[in-house]
Amino acid sequence: MLLEPAEQELATPTPVRPQVLIVDDEESIAEPLRLRLDKLGFGTIVARSGQQALDLARLARPHCITLDLCLPDIDGLELCQRLVDDEQTGEIPVIIVSGREQDDILKRSRAAGCQYYVRKPYDPNVLLTLIRQAIDEANED
Numbered sequence: 001m002l003l004e005p006a007e008q009e010l011a012t013p014t015p016v017r018p019q020v021l022i023v024d025d026e027e028s029i030a031e032p033l034r035l036r037l038d039k040l041g042f043g044t045i046v047a048r049s050g051q052q053a054l055d056l057a058r059l060a061r062p063h064c065i066t067l068d069l070c071l072p073d074i075d076g077l078e079l080c081q082r083l084v085d086d087e088q089t090g091e092i093p094v095i096i097v098s099g100r101e102q103d104d105i106l107k108r109s110r111a112a113g114c115q116y117y118v119r120k121p122y123d124p125n126v127l128l129t130l131i132r133q134a135i136d137e138a139n140e141d
Contacts, residue, residue: 017041017042017043018041018063018135019043019044019060019061019062019063019064020037020044020045020062020063020064020066020131021045021046021053021056021057021060021065021092022044022046022047022066023046023053023066023067024068025068025072026068029068029097029120030046033066033124033127034046036124037131040128045062049071049072049073050071050072050074050075050076050078051073053067053079054079054083054086057088057089057092058089061088061089063092063138064095064131065083065092065093065094065095066095066096067079067080067083067094067095068098069098069100069105077108077112080096080112081112084112091141092138093115093135093137093138094113094115095114095116095117095118095127095130096109096114096117097118097120097127098117098120099119099121115134115137116130118130
């Protein structure tokens with residue numbers, strides 16, 4: 001005999017836990033961010049290289065990506081452009097989190113397709129606010 005679930009069980013959707021892909025080769029930067037996001041109810045995935053980030057973004061389809069510009073294998077701006085141009089990842093908002101000091105870095109970051117740019121060292125509350133905002137804006141489209 002099969003039992004039918006109660007109406008309430010059918011009507012209650014399972015909450016989606018927003019996933020954030022953290023792309024940073026420095027564990028001292030990535031790990032505290034991962035722990036904080038996990039504690040706040042986000043799912044997190046960490047990539048330590050550009051190629052790993054591309055693979056994970058295509059596979060996991062996170063809701064947002066935080067991206068350091070200094071990676072061991074691919075320049076972060078090039079990676080950002082690849083993510084934005086890729087059919088599988090083009091709709092995922094990218095937040096660049098970098099300490100790179102160049103006169104035109106903001107302009108170049110925007111040209112590569114990032115949604116926000118945050119300078120290291122950063123206020124974790126500001127980054128969290130931007131992550132939530134980027135996810136909300138992506139869901140509006």
